[in-house]
Amino acid sequence: MKVRIKFSKEGPVKFIGHLDIMRYFQKAIRRADIDIAYSMGFNPHQIMSFASPLSVGHESSGEYFDIELNSMTDTEDIKNRLNEVMTDGIKIIKVAALDEGEGNAMASVAAADYLVRFSDKVTLPDDFKEKLTDYYEQEHIYVTKKTKKSEKEIDLKEGIYKLQVREDGVFMQLDAGSGSNLKPGFVLEHFFETIGVELPEFPFRIRRLETYRKTKKGKLMPLIS
Amino acid sequence: MRKLALSDEILMKVEKPARYIGNEVNSVMKDPGKVDVRFAMCFPDVYEIGMSHLGIQIIYDMLNQFEDVWCERVYSPWVDLDAIMRKEQIPLFALESQQPIKQFDFLGITLQYEMCYTNILQVLDLSGIPLLAKDRTEDDPIVIGGGPCTYNPEPICDFFDLFYIGEGETQYRELIDLYKDAKEKNLGRAWFLEKAAKIPGIYVPSLYEVTYKEDGTIKERKTLTVDAPEMIMKEMVTDVSDTYYPMKPVVPFIKVTQDRVVLEIQRGCIRGCRFCQAGQLYRPVRERNLEFLKKYAIAMLENTGHEEISLSSLSSSDYSQLPELIDFLIEECSRRKINISLPSLRIDAFSLDVMNKVQDVKKSSLTFAPEAGSQRLRNVINKGLTEEVILNGAKLAFEGGWTRVKLYFMLGLPFETEEDIRGIGELSNKIAATFFETVPKEKRNGKVQIVASTSFFIPKPFTPFQWAPQCRKEEFLDKAYLTRKSITEQLNQKSIKYNWHEADVSVLEGIMARGDRKINQVILRAYKMGCMYDAWSEYYKNDVWMQAFEECSVDPDFYTVRERSEDETFPWDFIDCGVTKSFLLREWHRAKEETVTPNCRMQCQGCGAARFGTGVCLEEREG
Numbered sequence: 001m002k003v004r005i006k007f008s009k010e011g012p013v014k015f016i017g018h019l020d021i022m023r024y025f026q027k028a029i030r031r032a033d034i035d036i037a038y039s040m041g042f043n044p045h046q047i048m049s050f051a052s053p054l055s056v057g058h059e060s061s062g063e064y065f066d067i068e069l070n071s072m073t074d075t076e077d078i079k080n081r082l083n084e085v086m087t088d089g090i091k092i093i094k095v096a097a098l099d100e101g102e103g104n105a106m107a108s109v110a111a112a113d114y115l116v117r118f119s120d121k122v123t124l125p126d127d128f129k130e131k132l133t134d135y136y137e138q139e140h141i142y143v144t145k146k147t148k149k150s151e152k153e154i155d156l157k158e159g160i161y162k163l164q165v166r167e168d169g170v171f172m173q174l175d176a177g178s179g180s181n182l183k184p185g186f187v188l189e190h191f192f193e194t195i196g197v198e199l200p201e202f203p204f205r206i207r208r209l210e211t212y213r214k215t216k217k218g219k220l221m222p223l224i225s
Numbered sequence: 226m227r228k229l230a231l232s233d234e235i236l237m238k239v240e241k242p243a244r245y246i247g248n249e250v251n252s253v254m255k256d257p258g259k260v261d262v263r264f265a266m267c268f269p270d271v272y273e274i275g276m277s278h279l280g281i282q283i284i285y286d287m288l289n290q291f292e293d294v295w296c297e298r299v300y301s302p303w304v305d306l307d308a309i310m311r312k313e314q315i316p317l318f319a320l321e322s323q324q325p326i327k328q329f330d331f332l333g334i335t336l337q338y339e340m341c342y343t344n345i346l347q348v349l350d351l352s353g354i355p356l357l358a359k360d361r362t363e364d365d366p367i368v369i370g371g372g373p374c375t376y377n378p379e380p381i382c383d384f385f386d387l388f389y390i391g392e393g394e395t396q397y398r399e400l401i402d403l404y405k406d407a408k409e410k411n412l413g414r415a416w417f418l419e420k421a422a423k424i425p426g427i428y429v430p431s432l433y434e435v436t437y438k439e440d441g442t443i444k445e446r447k448t449l450t451v452d453a454p455e456m457i458m459k460e461m462v463t464d465v466s467d468t469y470y471p472m473k474p475v476v477p478f479i480k481v482t483q484d485r486v487v488l489e490i491q492r493g494c495i496r497g498c499r500f501c502q503a504g505q506l507y508r509p510v511r512e513r514n515l516e517f518l519k520k521y522a523i524a525m526l527e528n529t530g531h532e533e534i535s536l537s538s539l540s541s542s543d544y545s546q547l548p549e550l551i552d553f554l555i556e557e558c559s560r561r562k563i564n565i566s567l568p569s570l571r572i573d574a575f576s577l578d579v580m581n582k583v584q585d586v587k588k589s590s591l592t593f594a595p596e597a598g599s600q601r602l603r604n605v606i607n608k609g610l611t612e613e614v615i616l617n618g619a620k621l622a623f624e625g626g627w628t629r630v631k632l633y634f635m636l637g638l639p640f641e642t643e644e645d646i647r648g649i650g651e652l653s654n655k656i657a658a659t660f661f662e663t664v665p666k667e668k669r670n671g672k673v674q675i676v677a678s679t680s681f682f683i684p685k686p687f688t689p690f691q692w693a694p695q696c697r698k699e700e701f702l703d704k705a706y707l708t709r710k711s712i713t714e715q716l717n718q719k720s721i722k723y724n725w726h727e728a729d730v731s732v733l734e735g736i737m738a739r740g741d742r743k744i745n746q747v748i749l750r751a752y753k754m755g756c757m758y759d760a761w762s763e764y765y766k767n768d769v770w771m772q773a774f775e776e777c778s779v780d781p782d783f784y785t786v787r788e789r790s791e792d793e794t795f796p797w798d799f800i801d802c803g804v805t806k807s808f809l810l811r812e813w814h815r816a817k818e819e820t821v822t823p824n825c826r827m828q829c830q831g832c833g834a835a836r837f838g839t840g841v842c843l844e845e846r847e848g
Contacts, residue, residue, distance in 0.1 A: 012229055015242040016478045024478060027250070027530030030561070042585040044562050057237050085530075087250050088227070119234075202237045 013089035018053035031085040051105035062210035112176040113209040117169035121200040230318035244272035247320030250476040255295040269344035277483030286471035297321040317351035326352040336374035339737035340760035377797040380740035382430035391460030426460035485533035494539035495825035502685040511840035535566040542571040572618035590629035598648025637696040650711030657717035681731035689812035701728040729767040741796040805833035
């Protein structure tokens with residue numbers, strides 16, 4: 001049977017990279033004595049699937065991974081046992097059993113919410129809110145995306161599902177599907193470029209708020225809903 | 226939430242920022258207001274190396290068991306952060322509290338290899354602590370050196386207030402109590418150091434003066450106070466099954482060199498290889514009892530969640546209850562899906578059977594350490610491994626499906642001839658031939674691969690070879706070329722790969738290892754000229770080092786190529802490591818005579834360690 005685990009990552013632990021977070025959870029699952037299933041072979045590994053890698057330096061209150069279990073008590077017990085062995089800054093928020101046949105966390109990801117705050121070194125123009133709103137309300141936002149091999153023109157607008165200037169920063173809901181994933185920093189950098197504002201190094205404080213899957217009817221739902 | 230010493234901007238800029246954030250699982254947080262003594266424990270190299278070291282985990286655990294002490298960790302910032310900290314004048318901080326080292330009561334630095342010496346200065350410098358002990362004031366921490374290199378502390382004695390000689394588990398409580406007393410009564414640094422010098426194992430270098438003869442050797446060593454002892458006896462744990470050992474080692478977030486549970490099964494070694502310093506320093510061999518090891522293995526696995534456990538000792542095959550321990554581990558670990566790693570096992574039927582159970586034969590390689598190419602030279606170095614044993618082991622291994630063999634040798638050993646060096650190629654060839662003889666063509670599962678590696682021999686204090694001359698760089702390289710040539714002349718040369726170490730750095734290591742007080746100024750000069758991370762070949766600057774020697778008018782050859790006379794006073798002679806100088810000299814003579822000395826379990830050789838009244842010295846001998 002499979003369970004999906006939702007956790008948050010806040011404070012100094014944001015500097016731990018994705019691969020190390022995976023290793024961290026492998027060890028945590030052993031410390032918590034959770035009856036996880038292992039792959040076959042000479043070097044068995046835990047059957048675990050992370051939804052979406054979080055960049056180093058980003059915080060999150062909506063991270064997910066799935067694990068396969070041999071036996072299970074109940075989801076509340078798994079949550080409590082994991083929370084007992086967590087380090088400061090990483091907290092298990094929810095654990096849910098997955099239905100048979102449900103897609104794994106990584107394949108399910110369709111979108112994510114972000115809150116972006118600015119570092120003290122960023123000077124926002126007085127009409128920042130209007131400018132960003134105008135930017136978002138364009139019908140198309142074409143940009144040239146450079147990859148290692150090619151350049152292609154994409155329409156950012158297709159991947160921005162929501163964008164709002166809030167008291168505490170800029171809220172965005174972005175496409176997070178494999179292949180079409182949009183990074184919040186990329187969108188904002190493009191915006192500042194179009195209005196001609198130069199940014200300092202590391203201008204954004206980014207927090208992922210939630211990760212979504214798409215239902216059969218095309219509706220976005222949190223990975224655990 | 227903890228506030229970090231470094232800003233987000235800096236952490237985003239440097240490689241592997243998680244090196245500097247602390248907060249790892251099992252790291253210890255205390256309320257600074259509720260402790261009397263703040264102790265910073267340092268490994269002067271990058272985090273991944275320092276975090277892999279067992280000794281620090283033991284001392285960290287012990288000191289934090291003391292309610293009045295908070296021990297934190299600090300490592301060398303990597304070169305990228307080092308540059309930023311210097312530029313922005315950010316003081317070096319401890320990982321746990323993120324507070325500056327300068328505010329601590331103690332800074333303990335473990336000295337595991339000589340090539341970390343410039344990093345000691347890096348750590349002091351970044352902390353804002355004067356590099357020279359004599360310049361420190363009441364505002365500076367007491368800087369302590371510990372670990373194997375303190376058995377010759379003289380080349381770095383100007384940088385330390387005191388050295389702790391020997392195993393760390395025994396005297397810290399007393400040292401800390403003395404310090405608390407001094408602090409409470411405001412007696413000052415000088416008072417504390419003078420009194421500390423009377424604690425067993427503690428060496429306060431500023432209380433001694435050394436004078437030299439015209440030829441540069443030591444004339445006299447004088448104590449400057451009445452109380453300072455003339456000889457410092459090493460500290461040692463008598464009962465290794467009744468002492469500190471971490472049940473909850475710190476688990477790093479990032480992948481480190483030793484990313485596993487480490488179970489130290491015994492201390493010391495019965496073998497007495499004449500080149501090996503550890504084999505003398507940690508005498509006598511003391512085994513941990515089986516129940517202790519079982520209990521700790523399980524607790525450490527449960528508390529860390531590590532997926533691997535490794536046995537640690539100088540020679541695991543000599544642990545008397547190894548089969549029982551391994552049976553236990555195999556059963557526990559297969560249930561928990563934990564890997565077992567077994568370094569330093571002698572290759573024989575037993576170990577091959579064990580390895581077959583715990584590793585993937587196809588992926589693993591076997592390691593032999595003959596150390597010398599000929600039987601004659603192996604007798605000189607007292608390495609009791611014979612060609613017959615090696616070839617038999619190889620044959621068994623090839624039958625068991627192994628195809629990869631690693632061989633370790635040393636070049637530049639005392640009394641080595643060209644014949645001995647050619648022996649490296651010949652032995653490698655015989656092992657390859659054994660494969661072709663043992664495994665019929667149709668059963669050959671891939672090619673046989675022999676990897677022969679050589680390092681350059683460096684004579685170390687407290688070994689029978691402490692009197693031996695060390696090769697020059699050119700001699701080392703000639704020997705490496707001869708080894709390569711002799712390998713290419715072998716019939717099975719296509720199955721043999723050869724690697725050798727760099728020669729420059731081996732020469733410098735030799736100078737540090739047997740250096741005297743005159744070396745301090747050279748290290749200081751080299752550091753000021755930009756040397757750091759000398760153990761990392763990409764940062765090692767040999768030309769700068771040589772310039773530093775020249776500017777300080779110190780002749781490197783004095784420490785290396787010279788053969789020392791038998792009555793010379795060595796810089797480290799004031800330390801008593803348990804093994805007597807007369808025993809070492811006897812062994813030096815036996816080396817010249819190519820005579821093998823039986824190991825401790827076969828026959829006591831009267832090395833001097835029996836006075837500790839523990840370990841193998843109390844065992845009944847077979848003969």
